[in-house]
Amino acid sequence: MDTTLRIDSLTVDIGPGRVIDGISFEVAEGRILGLVGESGSGKTMTALAVLGLLPEGAVIRSGQVLLKGNDIVPMSPEERRRLRGKKAAMSFQEPFTAFNPVMRIGEQVTEAMRAHGMSRAGAEKRLAELSRMVKLSPGICRHYPHELSGGERQRMMIAMALSCGPDLLILDEPTTALDVSVQKHILDLVSELQRRKKFSVLFITHDFSVVNKIADDVAVMKEGRIVEKGSKDKVLKAPGHEYTRKLIGCIPRLGDTRKRLPV
């Protein structure tokens, strides 16, 4: 099986602190990898490393990040910029702050396509397609970000991430900021799009119930290390690490009445 993303013993320091400590995992072509871990375990840092966008002061100490076989670590900033959006795209944790407040949503989405060499007319046409693809009416593109609901913004962000047809889509906790019913719609949308378009997904979350719904494979992260990885069924049915068991223990199970408090 081919790999879309392969991270090989990657280590990243910020100042004196080690935020990523020799992690290795891969996202196979056409599959969804759930990267799970508690807050502060380094999930967002991993995603930013894949895009070559680590914050100022972060240093890659060792390791490789292979996108479709090409290592992005030694690349120049301009080479990395050209890969972003096209080879790998990302949607952010906070749909509220991830759009420019003074620019129309549609313009922000077409801008990405224009930056990768698409004509204005082509980008406008694709914008309408994209908004229908994420189940929104194309009219919404004329609005400013604050005029949209959280769910609509998250959908537009996914549309934006998919605008240039990336091989890898990184979703950083796409459902954390949304309420439960909207969460489900977003998850359904992601799995449907993934099945249709066959891209690979790195799905970041701290919630095993979300992993259970959407992922094919799982990697568990703790304090900058990958403590366990494998197919979803294997990890969920027979977790090998104490930490994984603890995280799985947080899922509320249907029909589990034992812990119910007396009414």
Added chain:
Amino acid sequence: MTSFTLTMKRIIFGIFIIAVMTLTAVFAPLVAPYDPLEMDLSPEGRLKPPSPEHFFGTDNLGRDVFSRMLYGARISLSVGFIAVIISVCIGILLGGLSGYYGGRVDALIMRFVEVMYCFPTFFLIMMVITFLGPSIVNVMVVIGLTSWPGLCRLVRAEFLSLRERDFVSSAKVQGIPDRRIIFRHILPNAMAPVYVSATLSVGAAILVESALSFLGLGVQIPRPSWGNILTAGKNYLDYAWWLTFFPGIAILLTVLSFNLVGEGLRELLDPRLRKRK
């Protein structure tokens, strides 16, 4: 609430005065009752006090002060606006680069700003004008080239905080080039303090131009400017008050109006000030 209406009143008053000044300046040839350069050297024509024929009287060469003031407004206002446009462009460019890239670019630009701050600006301007020779264009350019450091710092501070915002990271993730991120994403969000500072600077630039012309380093006679009308009048202070009174009032009102609008905008746009009431 009361403070809000007061702010609005100030802004409206300022805009009204600026609008009147600008309109009379633009339409000076239509409004002016006399040719501003036409002299009447007869003893009856010179130094006439304000009257229905000459609203602001005549000067020592028998020229109509009202007409000269109207043409002078053209100079003062255009110097103010153009100097500020130059200074805003430089301030945004350097402040933006400094705040967005940080590091060595920032260090270099900030040292340059500090050097600029060390010179007493007015004397720097005087020195440069003495070298280049006095003319309106030189005055505009030199005021513009020396008044950007404050704005540069302001823009830098805005960029420093805006570049950490998610929507900037999001644009980077999409592979949007830096140039576009700076001008299309960060700059529009950083404009509020720029408007405030630019409005205040127009007043300051008009004041500098008047001072330079007053000292003979600005607009050259016989072309009228508020500053050099004032100069011509200072020799007749004792018996022709109108020669200094009207240009003085015009400068005062204009600078005051720009300051009222600038301060008003600051109060409207700054949420921290607004909350304090």
